[in-house]
Amino acid sequence: MNLVEHTYEVDGVRLTGFLADGSTSGAAPGVLVAHEAPGVTNHIKRRVGMLAECGFVAFALDMYGQADLPLDAAREQSRRLMADAALMRRRARAALEVLASQAHCDASKLAVIGFCLGGIVALELARDRAPILCAVGFHPGFKRPAGSASEAIAAKVLMMIGEDDPIVPAEDRASFVQEMKDAGADWQLHVFGGVGHSYTNQDIDAVGYPGFGYNVQADRRAWSLMLALLDEVF
Amino acid sequence: MNLVEHTYEVDGVRLTGFLADGSTSGAAPGVLVAHEAPGVTNHIKRRVGMLAECGFVAFALDMYGQADLPLDAAREQSRRLMADAALMRRRARAALEVLASQAHCDASKLAVIGFCLGGIVALELARDRAPILCAVGFHPGFKRPAGSASEAIAAKVLMMIGEDDPIVPAEDRASFVQEMKDAGADWQLHVFGGVGHSYTNQDIDAVGYPGFGYNVQADRRAWSLMLALLDEVF
Numbered sequence: 272m273n274l275v276e277h278t279y280e281v282d283g284v285r286l287t288g289f290l291a292d293g294s295t296s297g298a299a300p301g302v303l304v305a306h307e308a309p310g311v312t313n314h315i316k317r318r319v320g321m322l323a324e325c326g327f328v329a330f331a332l333d334m335y336g337q338a339d340l341p342l343d344a345a346r347e348q349s350r351r352l353m354a355d356a357a358l359m360r361r362r363a364r365a366a367l368e369v370l371a372s373q374a375h376c377d378a379s380k381l382a383v384i385g386f387c388l389g390g391i392v393a394l395e396l397a398r399d400r401a402p403i404l405c406a407v408g409f410h411p412g413f414k415r416p417a418g419s420a421s422e423a424i425a426a427k428v429l430m431m432i433g434e435d436d437p438i439v440p441a442e443d444r445a446s447f448v449q450e451m452k453d454a455g456a457d458w459q460l461h462v463f464g465g466v467g468h469s470y471t472n473q474d475i476d477a478v479g480y481p482g483f484g485y486n487v488q489a490d491r492r493a494w495s496l497m498l499a500l501l502d503e504v505f
Numbered sequence: 506m507n508l509v510e511h512t513y514e515v516d517g518v519r520l521t522g523f524l525a526d527g528s529t530s531g532a533a534p535g536v537l538v539a540h541e542a543p544g545v546t547n548h549i550k551r552r553v554g555m556l557a558e559c560g561f562v563a564f565a566l567d568m569y570g571q572a573d574l575p576l577d578a579a580r581e582q583s584r585r586l587m588a589d590a591a592l593m594r595r596r597a598r599a600a601l602e603v604l605a606s607q608a609h610c611d612a613s614k615l616a617v618i619g620f621c622l623g624g625i626v627a628l629e630l631a632r633d634r635a636p637i638l639c640a641v642g643f644h645p646g647f648k649r650p651a652g653s654a655s656e657a658i659a660a661k662v663l664m665m666i667g668e669d670d671p672i673v674p675a676e677d678r679a680s681f682v683q684e685m686k687d688a689g690a691d692w693q694l695h696v697f698g699g700v701g702h703s704y705t706n707q708d709i710d711a712v713g714y715p716g717f718g719y720n721v722q723a724d725r726r727a728w729s730l731m732l733a734l735l736d737e738v739f
Contacts, residue, residue, distance in 0.1 A: 428698075434682065448668065451698050458698035459726070464662075464685050465692075492693070492733070499729050 272320035281365045286333040288366055289316055292375050293323030300380035300505040301370045304331045305363065305389030308345045311338040314472045315386070325498065328376040332366030334359070334392065349388050356419035360399045363392050367401055380404065380505045384497060386471060388412060390430065395419060397426040404504035405429065407497045409471045410436055413443035424456035429500050431493045433466030437482035461496060463489040506554040515599045520567040522600055523550055526609050527557030534614035534739040535562045535604045539597065539623030541706070542579045545572040548706045549620070559732065562610040566600030568593070568626065583622050590650035594633045597626050601635055614638065614739045618731060620705060622646060624664065629653060631660040638738035639663065641731045643705045644670055647677035658690035663734050665727045667700030671716035695730060697723040
């Protein structure tokens with residue numbers, strides 16, 4: 272599937288996302304893809320292609336203005352976003368507008384999926400009551416950016432974590448559950464036993480972080496769960 | 506789908522299950538269905554029919570020798586099973602053999618699904634290393650029958666609970682997770698937010714137990730998750 276670079280601007284910062292148009296006839300639902308801490312990587316681009324192959328218009332957003340960052344730079348960029356929920360929301364919403372405005376995208380059928388940090392971005396769009404039907408997280412973080420307001424959540428929420436994920440301590444999981452209850456959300460939490468962080472990312476094992484690891488079975492199961500929810504909401 | 510009564514005996518007790526043969530050509534995978542505390546009800550028979558419509562040979566086991574029991578009798582029957590893991594295993598294994606011996610059942614492709622108490626029965630078959638490829642629980646209990654031995658679990662385990670299920674306290678959930686880890690199992694736990702006990706049972710609302718309730722959305726999502734796992738293992 273062909274990916275097309277698409278540049279947009281938020282607060283004077285130039286951001287570069289990637290579009291793939293899987294529509295066949297008429298308008299297709301749109302899926303926004305929120306990247307992990309390193310920014311838009313090949314892993315994220317593959318997912319955009321996979322979504323287009325399923326018939327969606329997909330767009331990989333760019334939260335940074337820089338792609339595929341080394342560890343230190345990625346940490347600095349994600350720290351900045353986690354310190355400022357309003358900034359995270361502005362950048363994510365701008366990308367959602369890019370997606371919604373595509374000629375073949377049905378703007379009444381939008382969803383967001385995110386990986387790791389992108390799971391936080393997906394949840395933040397749901398908290399901000401952006402016009403998305405669902406927010407899906409693959410090995411998402413459950414920490415909230417500073418200033419993230421709690422409101423009723425209308426989007427359906429599906430978060431899928433590895434039981435052994437070192438970045439999701441039990442107290443974060445409990446906070447997430449409590450928040451979803453307070454927000455009256457339609458939420459689901461799926462836990463994969465024996466699975467760590469970044470289980471969808473085929474390139475992660477080469478990095479060698481403890482507790483991070485690709486898991487082909489969890490990857491497939493999570494993707495299938497996401498497709499079932501997209502099918503439900505679209 | 507036509508259901509056929511099938512009688513079998515364990516330790517001199519006559520048990521009555523229900524078979525539905527959904528095979529089309531040659532042998533089809535077999536799915537054993539373990540009932541809730543009241544025994545084989547219309548809800549359980551519907552599920553057997555639904556599985557046959559998916560192309561499986563399905564069999565509703567009978568753990569009691571009595572069907573569709575009123576509350577007190579159901580409590581007494583399930584108490585007896587929870588007091589004796591060996592009895593639970595013998596009765597469940599006998600039913601699995603009935604299923605495996607059906608002319609159109611591929612005995613190398615067996616699975617068990619269970620509802621409430623039946624989730625415990627499904628897990629007990631997995632613990633007993635019965636020849637099943639997966640054990641699936643819909644609003645299962647996580648208590649273990651007395652004498653239930655802990656061994657390595659080879660069957661894939663998928664348990665799907667409502668966050669608000671009053672029969673699954675947090676400590677039971679934690680015990681389940683710990684047991685699965687100790688057993689080296691391939692396990693998944695799915696949590697439906699805002700959902701109580703017996704969410705698959707259309708007849709439960711008439712009963713009016715606090716914390717019990719049918720939930721059409723959780724019912725559909727759980728069924729779809731089960732089908733995905735059956736598809737994976739068969």
